[in-house]
Amino acid sequence: MIKNFKKVLVANRGEIAIRIFRACHELGIRTVGVYSKEDKYSLFRSKADESYLIGENKGPIEAYLSMEEIIDIAKRKNVDAIHPGYGFLSENHEFAKMCEENGITFIGPSYESMQKIGDKINSKKIAKQIKVPVIPGVDYPIEDISKAKQICSQIGYPVILKASNGGGGRGMRIIYKEEDLELEFDRALSEAEKAFGKAVIFIEKYLDNPKHIEVQILGDKYGNIVHLYERDCSVQRRHQKIIEYAPAFSVSQQIKNKIYEDALRLAKQSGYYNAGTVEFLVDRQGNYYFIEMNPRIQVEHTVTEMVTGIDIVQSQILIAQGYSLDSDKINIKSQEDIKVNGYSIQCRITTEDPKNNFMPDTGKINLYRTGSGFGIRLDGGNGFTGVHITPYYDSLLVKTISWDRSFDGAIRKSLRSISELRIRGVKTNVGFLINVLNHPVFKSGNFHTNFLDQTPELFD
Numbered sequence: 001m002i003k004n005f006k007k008v009l010v011a012n013r014g015e016i017a018i019r020i021f022r023a024c025h026e027l028g029i030r031t032v033g034v035y036s037k038e039d040k041y042s043l044f045r046s047k048a049d050e051s052y053l054i055g056e057n058k059g060p061i062e063a064y065l066s067m068e069e070i071i072d073i074a075k076r077k078n079v080d081a082i083h084p085g086y087g088f089l090s091e092n093h094e095f096a097k098m099c100e101e102n103g104i105t106f107i108g109p110s111y112e113s114m115q116k117i118g119d120k121i122n123s124k125k126i127a128k129q130i131k132v133p134v135i136p137g138v139d140y141p142i143e144d145i146s147k148a149k150q151i152c153s154q155i156g157y158p159v160i161l162k163a164s165n166g167g168g169g170r171g172m173r174i175i176y177k178e179e180d181l182e183l184e185f186d187r188a189l190s191e192a193e194k195a196f197g198k199a200v201i202f203i204e205k206y207l208d209n210p211k212h213i214e215v216q217i218l219g220d221k222y223g224n225i226v227h228l229y230e231r232d233c234s235v236q237r238r239h240q241k242i243i244e245y246a247p248a249f250s251v252s253q254q255i256k257n258k259i260y261e262d263a264l265r266l267a268k269q270s271g272y273y274n275a276g277t278v279e280f281l282v283d284r285q286g287n288y289y290f291i292e293m294n295p296r297i298q299v300e301h302t303v304t305e306m307v308t309g310i311d312i313v314q315s316q317i318l319i320a321q322g323y324s325l326d327s328d329k330i331n332i333k334s335q336e337d338i339k340v341n342g343y344s345i346q347c348r349i350t351t352e353d354p355k356n357n358f359m360p361d362t363g364k365i366n367l368y369r370t371g372s373g374f375g376i377r378l379d380g381g382n383g384f385t386g387v388h389i390t391p392y393y394d395s396l397l398v399k400t401i402s403w404d405r406s407f408d409g410a411i412r413k414s415l416r417s418i419s420e421l422r423i424r425g426v427k428t429n430v431g432f433l434i435n436v437l438n439h440p441v442f443k444s445g446n447f448h449t450n451f452l453d454q455t456p457e458l459f460d
């Protein structure tokens, strides 16, 4: 059954809100924005057809977590569907359920499959059941230190403690020797409780410098599901992605084929539909392991769009309306229909100071000039001359996404675009990104998740 949307509310801010408004407008759908009082003058607000203040008496982050208020606005303004973007409410299955109970379509998977696959422990269990390789460790919560000690000596140090519903590179602790376990275990528990609302942690082997490879999937509500190939997200700082690209040309096709197959099996097993990402680590011996599934759009979806030509956000909206993958609107008749063409690199330009441990910087941007041109896509957040960068939200300013027929060409386009950027008034990570893009190891594709942390000259 098709439910054509007339109005979509975006429960998010910044660049991803703008990205979703654009997809809606291209589909002829009216957009509704919500904003916190701190975002009163933010750019994204003016890109929506109408926008409303939320969380007036709440903090800047809590405002965007105001479930009842957002649903109430959606109902009063005759909104058909809500897109949650990434972060905030995007992985909250209770919110997805609340939307459905109020007759509003949640643009994402069903709340049942979100609940099943959304937390790291559960998804690891499902993976194990269907024989998708997982990292040695446990797939149940560890509550006391004596159990933790026993598990760690079984799997062998180093180990990693993880919050089951952690995200964004946070909620993880690496332990190299038993003496450190006790202290770190207590810290991990209380951190998980504070940051993610649940003191649930589990333990796995800490792999020595793997690659982070993830598969984009897209499924409709009728059981059809395809993958849109993979992204290499191994350029990380403290487990947070900084540069992502597609395809992951330095991983063998044989491994990649297995990863696609397992990603699809996992998605099918949890009755998954809409867009999602299945994340894997690949070690130096070529073994691969599932780590988690993200039931939402990701920051780096752009590079997949550039190499496949498929608009993932539009597809999400069409799938939520009830269109099948092979419908004329989405027009993916089969897996064989999807081809990878060329190379795409995304750089996250942030208002952070690389010379000061990447401390977020704030203040007025006195000059903001970007570099576009052939092969460059800019997904902007809040950058314009005169804007005040506040300390309340993440420091992503704009994503520079390049496309070229060769990886080397894509690097050159990224470098050209980033060198044209002029941002005055706040510090940015531009110099650091240029160092990474110019580094021979980056160019070779042959690097792993500790590449940045182990290459001090990049920070000069």
Ligand code: ADP
Pocket (backbone or CB within 6 Å): 135, 160, 166, 167, 168, 169, 170, 172, 204, 205, 206, 207, 208, 209, 210, 212, 236, 239, 240, 279, 281, 291, 292, 449
């Ligand atoms: P998040 O949900 O915070 O993004 P992930 O589970 O996706 O966390 O992991 C983020 C990154 O942390 C990975 O890309 C990898 O660099 C590192 N990581 C996670 N688990 C392990 C592990 N067992 N061994 C080595 N590195 C890991």
